[in-house]
Amino acid sequence: MAHAAIDMHTHILPPGWEDWARRYGVAGWPSCRLHDACNATIYLGDKEFRRVDERSFSPARRIADMDAERIGLQLLSPVPVMLCYWGPPEATDAFARMQNDFIAGVVQKHPGRFAAAGTVALQDAKLALREMERLKAMGFAAVEIGSQVNGRDFDDPQLFDFFAAAQALDMALFVHPQGPSIGQERMGQYYLPFMVGYPADSALAAARLILGGVLERLPRLRICFAHGGGAFPAALGRLDHGHRVRPEARKFIAELPSRYARSLYFDTLTHEDIDNITHNTARRFLRLA
Numbered sequence: 374m375a376h377a378a379i380d381m382h383t384h385i386l387p388p389g390w391e392d393w394a395r396r397y398g399v400a401g402w403p404s405c406r407l408h409d410a411c412n413a414t415i416y417l418g419d420k421e422f423r424r425v426d427e428r429s430f431s432p433a434r435r436i437a438d439m440d441a442e443r444i445g446l447q448l449l450s451p452v453p454v455m456l457c458y459w460g461p462p463e464a465t466d467a468f469a470r471m472q473n474d475f476i477a478g479v480v481q482k483h484p485g486r487f488a489a490a491g492t493v494a495l496q497d498a499k500l501a502l503r504e505m506e507r508l509k510a511m512g513f514a515a516v517e518i519g520s521q522v523n524g525r526d527f528d529d530p531q532l533f534d535f536f537a538a539a540q541a542l543d544m545a546l547f548v549h550p551q552g553p554s555i556g557q558e559r560m561g562q563y564y565l566p567f568m569v570g571y572p573a574d575s576a577l578a579a580a581r582l583i584l585g586g587v588l589e590r591l592p593r594l595r596i597c598f599a600h601g602g603g604a605f606p607a608a609l610g611r612l613d614h615g616h617r618v619r620p621e622a623r624k625f626i627a628e629l630p631s632r633y634a635r636s637l638y639f640d641t642l643t644h645e646d647i648d649n650i651t652h653n654t655a656r657r658f659l660r661l662a
Contacts, residue, residue: 379655380439380447381547381640382599386455387475388413388430397464403455405430415452422454432479436486448659449476450490450517453549458522462497469493469504477511488659490515490547495522498531502538509542514659515597516544519551520578527578528585528625536591545595545658550574550603575603579637580612586625588633597638597658609634 386405393402401418408414411427427434429452439447451472457465473491480489491508493501495518505516516539525532539546550571560566575598582588582596598605612630615622626633638658655661 378442378444379659380444381597381655381658382642383435383447383449384429384452385435385449385476385479386415386425386430386452387472390471393464393468394418397461399461399464402457402460402464402468403452415454417454432483432487436483439486446486446488446655446661448488448490448514448547448655449479450515450547450549451476451492453517453519453551456492456495456517456519456551458494458496458519458551462494462500465494465496466500466504470507473504473508473511473513477513480512488514488661490517490545492517493535495519495532495535498534501535505535505538505542505544509544514545514661515547517547517549520548520574521551526585527582528587533587533590536587536594540591540594543593543595543660545597545660547597547599548575548578549599550578571600572603575600576605576608579603579605579634580608580630583612583630583633584622584624584626588636589626592636594636595638595658597640599640599642601641601643602637602639605634606639 388407389405392404394400403422404416406414406416412424413426413430414424415422428438435447439445455468455472457468460468469492476489476491480487489508489512491504491513493504493516495501508516521527522532527536551574555573555577556570557566560570579598579602588594609631612622616626616629638654
C-alpha cells in the first residue's frame with residue numbers, strides 16, 4: 374500500500390508507570406490507570422484528566438488506523454500535560470526519560486512507521502541539554518516543548534542556550550501550547566482554555582521568539598508550531614505594522630517579523646477541512662531521508 378501523508382502531531386503515552394508522587398514526595402503527577410486492555414484514564418494527582426483508549430498507547434492499533442487512513446509515518450510525541458515543567462527538575466528529568474525510553478522502544482520496533490519526538494526538563498537548562506544530547510544519540514527526530522516554561526517565554530535569556538544547542542545539534546523542536554498562560558481568569562467556561570487559550574498561547578510564543586531576536590541569532594533553528602501556529606498567522610500583519618511604527622518592536626530585530634516567520638514550520642491540525650502538513654515539508658523539517 375502506498376502512503377503519502379506524514380502525521381506530525383500525534384501523542385503517545387506508556388500504558389502505565391510507577392507512582393511519581395510517592396517516589397519524589399511531590400503531589401500532582403500524571404498517572405495512567407488501565408481499566409482493561411483497551412481503555413484507560415489519565416489522572417493528574419487524584420483528578421481525572423482524560424479518558425483514552427488503546428489508540429493512545431498501542432502501536433498495533435495505531436498502525437492499523439494509519440493503514441486505513443493512508444498515513445505513512447507518525448511523529449510520536451508525549452502528551453503535553455506530561456511535560457511537567459512545574460515539578461522538581463530531577464523528578465521531571467526522570468519522568469521525561471521514562472517517556473522517551475518508551476517512545477524509543479516503539480520506534481525501534483516499527484522504524485518504518487514511526488519517528489520520535491521526546492521531552493526534556495526545560496525548567497533546568499543543564500538537565501534539558503543533557504537529555505536532548507541523549508535523544509540525538511538515540512536517533513530522535515525532534516524534541517517537543519511547551520510554548521512557555523512556568524511563565525518564562527522563548528525570549529527569556531535562560532532558555533537561549535537550549536535553543537542554541539538545538540541548532541548546533543540540528544535537532545527539530547515541536548512547540549505545543551502549554552497553557553493558557555494569558556487570560557485564565559476569563560476562560561472558566563465553554564472549554565475556552567483549549568479553544569481560545571491554546572491558539573493565543575501559540576501566537577504569543579511565536580511573537581516573542583521573533584521579536585526577542587532568537588531567530589535573528591539562530592537562523593538555522595528548526596522549529597514547528599502545533600495547530601497551524603494558533604492565532605499567530607492572523608497576527609503577523611499586525612506584528613509587521615508594529616515593527617514599522619513602534620521602536621520597541623525593533624529593539625532586537627532589523628527586519629520585518631514576517632521575514633523571520635518564513636523560517637518557521639507549522640502543522641495543519643486546525644480541525645478544518647485541509648490536509649495535514651505536506652509530505653515533503655515534513656520530511657525536510659524532520660531531516661528524514
